[in-house]
Amino acid sequence: MLSITPTVRNLLILNVLFFIVDSYVIDLTGGFALRSFLSPAFMPYQFVTYMFLHGSLGHLFSNMFGLFMFGPLLERMWGPKRFLFFYFFTGIGAGLLFSGIDYFENSRVREAVEIYTQSPSPDALVDFTSKYGRAFHESDFMREFSNQFEENPANSQYIQQSINIVTTYYQSLINTPMVGASGAIFGILMAFGLLFPNTELFLLFVPFPVKAKYFVAFYGLYELYSGIQNAQSDNVAHFAHIGGMLFAYILLRYWNMRKTNFY
CATH class of the missing domain: 1.20.1540.10 (Rhomboid-like)
Incomplete structure (x- = not known):
């Protein structure tokens, strides 16, 4: 050997x-x-x-x-x-x-985050998470939050929290x-x-x-x-x-x- x-x-x-x-x-x-x-x-x-x-x-x-x-x-x-x-x-x-x-994949996510922050809504949040974070989209946290946001679409706290969610998700992607x-x-x-x-x-x-x-x-x-x-x-x-x-x-x-x- x-x-x-x-x-x-x-x-x-x-x-x-x-x-x-x-x-x-x-x-x-x-x-x-x-x-x-x-x-x-x-x-x-x-x-x-x-x-x-x-x-x-x-x-x-x-x-x-x-x-x-x-x-x-x-x-x-x-x-x-x-x-x-x-x-x-x-x-x-x-x-x-x-x-x-x-870079190519996450640049698309960054653009989607920028678009979302300009027009946040329950439907837009569901669309974002289902398209760019399937596992996150199906988590218990996101399901519960999406339901609450849908019931209170004009609530400023839910709107800001949804912006924080997509921003934090993007940061987790680029820093992994x-x-x-x-x-x-x-x-x-x-x-x-x-x-x-x-x-x-x-x-x-x-x-x-x-x-x-x-x-x-x-x-x-x-x-x-x-x-x-x-x-x-x-x-x-x-x-x-x-x-x-x-x-x-x-x-x-x-x-x-x-x-x-x-x-």
């Missing part, structure tokens, strides 16, 4: 250390998670730092498992410098795609942080699947070998499903994963067109 490579080992150690510090020592997510372009807390360095933060132990394990499984072979093939460049290129690319789509190395890991999965599609993998609890292209496809879909399920309020989080795969494909095509001997 081949030993783990130096860059992969260092990345694993860094991710685990950051998780321990963030969970038990000092809050790192507040300043180093990736924020929306629309958030006053956004800083450019977050495109790098968000990759070393994770929301839970399961989140950390799934990403580090992918790095441990597929990273060493790529590092041996490319060398430490090129592998590290690939890792950050795909991770930052994933953050950029996620942020671009996040994005963390995780998933973009870079999906980039590694894409590279492994493209370069070694027919490599047979022997997995625990699977009594037969599985070709890499099938395992990578399954693992990618599983990670995508898990990411969406763990972020019900974020309808575009999965684009970070897609971004990692997309930027991996672009970089591999670029290297191939330059006929660089990287494998």
